[in-house]
Amino acid sequence: MTWNVQELFRRHACEIARALRRRGLSEDVAADLTQDTFLRVLANPPADTVQNHNPRAYLFEVSRNLSINHYRRQVKDPTIDVDGDTMLRIADPSPSVETAVYSRQMLKQVAEALDELPQNTREAFILHRIDGMTVAEVGRKLGLSSTRAWELVHRAYKHLLMRVD
Structure with a gap:
């Protein structure tokens, strides 16, 4: 069975992003993980031998796993938001x-x-x-x-x- 990822994206992307936001992710991170979900499915679609294909459930499972991985990375290496002025003070404009x-x-x-x-x-x-x-x-x-x-x-x-x- 071949998956039409474009059609799946049109039908389920908003729904997946909404579910990720309900899991506590920011809108930007949810959007990124939604994109990653479809990239993951595009790169590695489920095997043809799998019975009872449910693309929606599979997409939600992939997005859930990606959100878990995201939370694990945040615990190991937390990121902080920095405003533009602070970033300019941190960045060194001189050449290496x-x-x-x-x-x-x-x-x-x-x-x-x-x-x-x-x-x-x-x-x-x-x-x-x-x-x-x-x-x-x-x-x-x-x-x-x-x-x-x-x-x-x-x-x-x-x-x-x-x-x-």
């Missing part, structure tokens, strides 16, 4: 040590690669990428045509892509 080291290594590679470029190419790239000038503005500043300024910037990009990991 690994991220900082990696960023320094990347900056060193970029600086070395830029030092390898001819003066005009390096200056065009810095004006465009670091100072935020358009290619036309870079050309005017360096006394070059826009096409030549773009060639210099493009050459710098290609060089950096080849040299930096």
Whole structure:
């Protein structure tokens, strides 16, 4: 027998969530466990050899077992609700040590690669990428045509892509 989980969900999801809330679970947890119930049934439907299929009873049994597991986890490792302000004070916005080291290594590679470029190419790239000038503005500043300024910037990009990991 094949179960139409979509149809079962339409028919029984609200009922299961309501039963979980009556067991003392919050609305959010009940909704999560209801979803988990159907995911569990979708992933592992009952064997075809089982007689007298009662999908509704089976779904309620699965949801009940999931709620028991939830309560057991809460006893072992209780969670607490934290408001947004408290969470911002707890979370550390600074990058990890690994991220900082990696960023320094990347900056060193970029600086070395830029030092390898001819003066005009390096200056065009810095004006465009670091100072935020358009290619036309870079050309005017360096006394070059826009096409030549773009060639210099493009050459710098290609060089950096080849040299930096």
